[in-house]
Amino acid sequence: MLDQYKYLIGRNKEEVVSSLGQEFNFYPANIWTYEIHKTWWGKEVILYLDFQNDVVFNLKVKISYWKF
Structure with a gap:
């Protein structure tokens, strides 16, 4: 999933x-975040973009689940 956003680096x-x-x-x-995907049962996929001098130098995808 991360590969489809690597074009953002630079x-x-x-x-x-x-x-x-x-x-x-x-x-x-x-640091900017984008919600890539969300399900009705609470699974979220978040894209994190790290900027250095206003240019993307790193990105990360985090998957989290809604907790009760």
Whole structure:
């Protein structure tokens, strides 16, 4: 799943916004998150983008489950 987002590495924030949208990310922040997938029973797949000098240098996908 991570491979389909590797094209974002090296892109600036404007390019990321045009590809993925703004979401609820604070523009000056160095870490942005995007919800890739969510199921009705609480499974979430989140994409984390790490920026250095406003350019993506690392990304990570985290899968979490809603806890009762």
